[in-house]
Amino acid sequence: MKCTKLICAALAFTSLSAFAGQEDDALAALALQRANYTLEQAIEKVSTDYAKHIVEFEIDDHDNQATYDIEAINLETKEKHDIELSLADGAVLKHKTKNSLSRLDDDDLLALQELQASKFNLGATIAQLQLKYSADVFEFELKNKKGITFYKFKLMGEQGLTRVIVDVTTGKVIPVMKH
Amino acid sequence: MVSVTEWWHSVKTAHSVWRLTRLYTGLLLSVVAILLVVLYQLSIGQMNRQQQLQMANIIAQQTSLAEQLSHEQFIEQFELQAQSSRQYILSYQIEQKNFGRLSAPPTALSQCPTLSRFPIWLDQFDEIRLVSGCSQPLASGTLIIAVDDESLYELKGQFISASAIALLLAVLLGVITGLVFSMRVLKRINNFNQVALRVESGQLSARVAVSEQNDEYDHMALHINTMLNQLQHSFETISGITDAIAHDLRTPLSHLRQQIESEMLSKQQLNHPSEQLQSMLDKLDEILFTFSAMLELTRLQQQKESNSQHFKAINLQQVIVDAVDLIEPLAEEKQQIVTIGGAEQFSIQGDATLLFRAIYNLLENASKYAGNNAQINVQLTPRGFTVSDNGPGICDLEKEKVFQRLYRIEKSRQVAGFGLGLTLVKAIIQLHNGKIELLDNKPGLIVNVEFIKPNKIKMDESIDPNIADA
Numbered sequence: 091m092k093c094t095k096l097i098c099a100a101l102a103f104t105s106l107s108a109f110a111g112q113e114d115d116a117l118a119a120l121a122l123q124r125a126n127y128t129l130e131q132a133i134e135k136v137s138t139d140y141a142k143h144i145v146e147f148e149i150d151d152h153d154n155q156a157t158y159d160i161e162a163i164n165l166e167t168k169e170k171h172d173i174e175l176s177l178a179d180g181a182v183l184k185h186k187t188k189n190s191l192s193r194l195d196d197d198d199l200l201a202l203q204e205l206q207a208s209k210f211n212l213g214a215t216i217a218q219l220q221l222k223y224s225a226d227v228f229e230f231e232l233k234n235k236k237g238i239t240f241y242k243f244k245l246m247g248e249q250g251l252t253r254v255i256v257d258v259t260t261g262k263v264i265p266v267m268k269h
Numbered sequence: 270m271v272s273v274t275e276w277w278h279s280v281k282t283a284h285s286v287w288r289l290t291r292l293y294t295g296l297l298l299s300v301v302a303i304l305l306v307v308l309y310q311l312s313i314g315q316m317n318r319q320q321q322l323q324m325a326n327i328i329a330q331q332t333s334l335a336e337q338l339s340h341e342q343f344i345e346q347f348e349l350q351a352q353s354s355r356q357y358i359l360s361y362q363i364e365q366k367n368f369g370r371l372s373a374p375p376t377a378l379s380q381c382p383t384l385s386r387f388p389i390w391l392d393q394f395d396e397i398r399l400v401s402g403c404s405q406p407l408a409s410g411t412l413i414i415a416v417d418d419e420s421l422y423e424l425k426g427q428f429i430s431a432s433a434i435a436l437l438l439a440v441l442l443g444v445i446t447g448l449v450f451s452m453r454v455l456k457r458i459n460n461f462n463q464v465a466l467r468v469e470s471g472q473l474s475a476r477v478a479v480s481e482q483n484d485e486y487d488h489m490a491l492h493i494n495t496m497l498n499q500l501q502h503s504f505e506t507i508s509g510i511t512d513a514i515a516h517d518l519r520t521p522l523s524h525l526r527q528q529i530e531s532e533m534l535s536k537q538q539l540n541h542p543s544e545q546l547q548s549m550l551d552k553l554d555e556i557l558f559t560f561s562a563m564l565e566l567t568r569l570q571q572q573k574e575s576n577s578q579h580f581k582a583i584n585l586q587q588v589i590v591d592a593v594d595l596i597e598p599l600a601e602e603k604q605q606i607v608t609i610g611g612a613e614q615f616s617i618q619g620d621a622t623l624l625f626r627a628i629y630n631l632l633e634n635a636s637k638y639a640g641n642n643a644q645i646n647v648q649l650t651p652r653g654f655t656v657s658d659n660g661p662g663i664c665d666l667e668k669e670k671v672f673q674r675l676y677r678i679e680k681s682r683q684v685a686g687f688g689l690g691l692t693l694v695k696a697i698i699q700l701h702n703g704k705i706e707l708l709d710n711k712p713g714l715i716v717n718v719e720f721i722k723p724n725k726i727k728m729d730e731s732i733d734p735n736i737a738d739a
Binding site for chain 1: 358360370371372373374375376387388389390391392393396397398399
């Protein structure tokens with residue numbers, strides 16, 4: 091029942107939208123609904139096996155198979171991991187490692203340092219957000235702007251697309267100003 | 270590094286320059302600071318005050334509406350106002366529900382009118398903004414009012430940076446201009462001081478240089494020069510009269526002495542008593558000695574003036590040894606001990622005979638006034654020498670007066686003397702670019718003599734043969 095509502099909302103959102111990006115968001119949400127391997131599991135696996143700090147996540151496809159595309163960074167070893175995990179069973183379909191963080195700008199590095207210094211729990215935050223907004227996180231990224239380090243989450247639920255910004259230092263939600 | 274230290278030391282010791290510079294810099298800094306504060310209050314301060322006033326009006330309006338309207342009506346009007354307000358971000362929270370512009374209540378928000386800064390996310394522009402806001406509890410919920418004052422904050426930051434730079438420049442400008450002006454003023458005042466010092470040391474012809482600027486310093490210089498001219502003229506007149514009297518009386522007094530001497534011889538040949546004539550002769554000798562000393566003093570001072578003396582390098586230690594040798598028989602009569610101390614070996618440009626006379630005179634004074642069994646010590650110092658004794662000494666009030674012509678301390682009047690000894694010593698020391706001062710030895714007296722430019726003697730340096738003559 092929930093799935094049907096979500097598909098309707100997603101399709102309605104997609105039909106009203108003239109942008110391809112918004113279609114992708116809806117399709118990503120659909121793919122998540124069908125996933126056997128959860129986002130929390132994927133985050134846990136990447137954090138444990140590759141690098142602790144996850145800076146970006148989105149739903150992608152690999153050989154027509156939906157994947158969790160996760161970018162993680164290990165500050166100690168200065169490694170950047172790009173991992174694609176199957177939504178179906180969590181299998182690693184692609185893994186690229188870069189042994190340099192030279193492409194990161196000052197804001198990105200500052201964001202990573204603040205994330206490292208904080209007690210922010212990404213898995214727990216995602217679980218809370220999904221529960222609070224009754225929606226699935228299908229995309230997030232770590233950013234630093236104006237000295238504030240935050241995760242920008244995109245959630246798709248019955249109410250459509252929701253953006254939630256969470257301050258890494260305080261763990262609190264930053265209010266979003268409505269149009 | 271050494272020159273910088275020297276410069277700093279000279280600047281630090283030039284108190285008046287430093288004081289003037291500090292005062293000038295302080296005034297300049299105060300003026301700049303006042304201007305900046307006024308400018309801030311008229312621009313950013315005014316904008317802040319206006320913003321706070323408008324926020325207070327909105328809060329008062331919403332408080333009043335919350336009391337007058339039903340809950341639904343209030344929410345309806347609030348949503349309308351929140352949507353229409355472009356400058357202020359309005360949000361109303363009832364338990365977990367949010368109305369107005371914000372999706373969630375900001376954390377750690379202070380109560381109005383105190384504002385606190387918090388971030389908000391602008392979906393429309395995909396950016397984060399820092400706004401200032403506060404919360405106000407109303408009847409059924411909490412009103413949140415905020416204003417996007419990031420530009421004002423940036424302006425404040427820029428103003429503070431600009432103010433800091435302006436104040437720093439004011440300090441630099443103040444210090445540089447203050448130092449330049451103060452040093453220029455002080456340089457001219459120092460000219461006056463230099464001339465005063467030269468006059469004080471006996472160079473009565475010294476005059477203050479007058480510039481072409483014709484300012485108040487030049488006027489002062491002219492007045493001081495006129496005053497010095499009159500002073501020099503008066504001094505020369507008095508000195509001339511005294512010397513003329515001494516000179517003119519010396520010849521008849523010498524004739525008188527010869528007559529008394531021949532009269533004495535006649536009486537002695539006739540076996541008549543001649544004690545009275547001998548007493549007269551002694552007194553006449555004293556008068557002649559005084560006149561000779563006065564004339565010599567004048568000659569020494571004139572030599573200082575004209576600087577016509579041709580000095581030679583003199584080994585001061587040798588002169589002291591010779592003077593001590595000569596005083597020792599006199600000291601032995603009074604069971605006094607005379608010692609020489611100090612290993613300083615230096616020479617000065619001077620006249621060995623005059624220096625010998627000065628040192629001998631000091632030793633003679635010490636022997637004369639220190640009393641029996643006294644200890645007299647001559648000590649060579651890095652810049653001159655000291656003659657000390659453990660006698661009664663001289664009280665502070667009279668330490669300067671004893672250098673005046675014919676001045677005698679009351680308690681020493683029973684001892685033979687004319688009050689010209691120390692005056693002559695001082696004239697000789699000054700002739701050698703030195704200075705003399707009297708200090709307490711507790712008990713006793715220390716006569717400290719320092720020369721401006723003594724030269725260290727190398728071990729193989731020969732001693733002026735004049736010393737032997739002395």
